[in-house]
Amino acid sequence: MVIRVVLPAHLRTLARISGEVTLDIEGPAMQRSVLDALEARYPMLRGTLRDQVNQQRRPFVRFFACEEDLSHESPDTPLPEAVVSGAEPFLIVGAIAGGCD
């Protein structure tokens, strides 16, 4: 299946991409498999979304889809059908609380 992913501007710059990313996912589509595929294609994103050692989501990174905040879902929870079908993108967002100045 093909998952559409939208990255925040700073990470698009870091990965030197523009627009959406489309990722081929084998097996169940969930946060973990999407992030695994994203980091495999763009290694410079490793550590920017989740800790490289404990795999925890960075505190000021949020995952949205279908007008829902999926950030606190288990990384192994299946993504919404609309994301799996490609109708809706998986949104990676820098939280509005992030940064200090």
Add this chain to the structure above:
Amino acid sequence: MANVRVLVGTRKGAFILTSDGKREKWDVSGPHFAGWEIYHVKGSPADPNRLYASQSSGWFGQVIQRSSDGGKTWEPVDNKFAYEGATGTHQWYDGTPHPWEFKRVWHLEPSLTDPDTVYAGVEDAAIFRSSDGGKSWQELSGLRHHGSGPRWQPGAGGMCLHTIVLDPSDPRRIFIAISAAGAFRSDDAGETWQPINRGLHSQTIPEPTADVGHCVHRIAMHPSRPNVLFMQKHWDVMRTDNAGDSWHEISGNLPTDFGFVIDVHAHEPETVYVVPITSDSHHYPLDGKLRVYRSRTGGNEWEPLTKGLPQSDCYVNVLRDAMAVDSLDSCGVYFGTTGGQVYASADAGDNWAPIVRDLPAVLSVEVQTLS
């Protein structure tokens, strides 16, 4: 004629300032990594076109960037800083044990001889080394595990390893400093470490002469005399003549001996620069006057350098990594402020002028003298 390249890290990106040997007209390039905090950018002494930059953000964590063309282009390299072995704990602000957590890289120190070898000083305090140009990092864990680690506490800016000084006469000797643990030395290329804080006196800790716990802000060395180190401690300017085995105070006639930066003239090992800051609760210069103080006697006797620097209504700070010197015949001295100015003196501090005035808050300044 030689050129000068000044590498500036700021709260919102990196800037590269270049000039010829006259150091009168400057080209400004940047912001590189716009919007990210750039704690430090430094070039390899062995290959001046090899630069390393520490890029971080509150959202997206740590990235390390590397350039092989003097900062024209950059590539991200590895950013996995994994503590080796049992993570352990240090003291939190309230005195309770707190697990070591990686937050960011404060300082990158390239090897004096190998462009692919670089050291990283990180928060929570630890030192890492890469021997492959930043493609992978390994902790020199003997520092955290040497025994006093559980007693280290963070300073106001976090528990950061912010200073790494390599001994040009002995590739196995490394000096580091941590806020607020103190200074440490390795004589075996980073395998084992010992605190070198004898002679430091800190009223802000329960045992003022303890072996660790001192808030060292910066250490500087002249390469011709690697056993002589100068230290700007939280309060007190200090000096050692025996590689840190003992320190003595050289604050002398400074109007205040709180500050962050300290550096040494490129050709005069007894000429030292500091920027006195009012106090730890007033992070700005005394009386609103931005003054660099210079000692030509290795300390104790200091003269204010004011020509070209604001002498009224100036309330910026100069952070610990934000001063550097070039090695041209007439030594250039540079520093950056939290107000976004980078000041330069092409005559060892007698006269100053801003290179730029309105950058984001400056976190670090390094200089490369290019032939």
